[in-house]
Amino acid sequence: MSKRDTKFRVLVCIHTPQNIPTIINLLEASNTTKKSPICIYILHLVELTGRTSAMLIVHDTRKPDCPALNRTQAQSDHIINAFENYEQHVGCVSVHPLTAISPYFTMHEDICHLAEDKRVAYIIVPFHKQQTVDGGMEATKMAYITINQNVLANAPCSVGILVDRGLNGSNRLVANQCSHHVAMLFFGGPNDREALSYAWRISEHPGISLIAMQFVPGDTNF
Structure with missing residues (x-):
């Protein structure tokens, strides 16, 4: 279980720049302090097309900006700038920041290998649906379902699937008042204990109220 007084390592996966506001709001809720800083690995996931080879690109943020050569690089540059x-x-x-370019059916391998190499406590992947104007949910790409399922089955650490139901730029955290209510459902096991540790971390943010609910086996003999 990750300790709150140590550096918190998390791998955040992004498909498109639309994921950025929600992820930044989630990171803001993670309550970073000098005693408990956060190390974030931002992984831009790009589908491999054509005859090019799969690759993992580590971006050097210290280099000066150069004009984007294609749409993929333009998106990566936008993501990098936002998190910088x-x-x-x-x-x-x-x-x-990093970019993984690979086929969808092997993309989880890049995610899991990177998580193991960087010894992260969490992998956060976007849900395969996004919220519509009327409050409903619509699918983005069905391939994202397979990626998420494969990550859940093979990850070396805990995995969180981020479902955006309003945690975006229009609904930001307010430092001096409770603006978000978080529910933590605890069933047991190492993943739930890791999630509980993260929930306690979030609860220390002045703009968040936490409710933790523990579920225990009931007596089936009536």
Whole structure:
């Protein structure tokens, strides 16, 4: 279980720039402090097309910006810039951007190998649906379901599937008042204990109220 007084390592997966506001709001809720900083590995997931080979690109944020050569690079540049700005405006956060270019059916291998190599406590992947204007949910790409299922089956650590139901730029955390209510459902096991540790971390944010509910086996003999 990750300790709250140590650096919290998390691998965040992104399909498109639309995922950025929700993920940044979630990271803001993670309550970074000098005693408990966060190390974030941002992984832009790109489908491999054509005859090019699969690759993992580690971006050097210290290099000057260059004009994007294609749409994929433009998206990666946008993602990198967004999280660089977040890193500069929030203390105790270090951001490491990467891009994984691979077929959808093997993309989970890149995610899991990177998580193991960087010894992260959590992998966060976007849900395969996004919220519509009327409050419903619509699928983005059905291939995302397979990616998420494969990550859940093979990950070396705990996995969180981020479902955006309003945790975006229009519904930001307010520091001086409770603006979000979080429910933690605890059934038992190492993944739930890891999730409980994360929930306690979030609960220390002044803008969040936490309710933890433990479920225990009942007596079936009536």
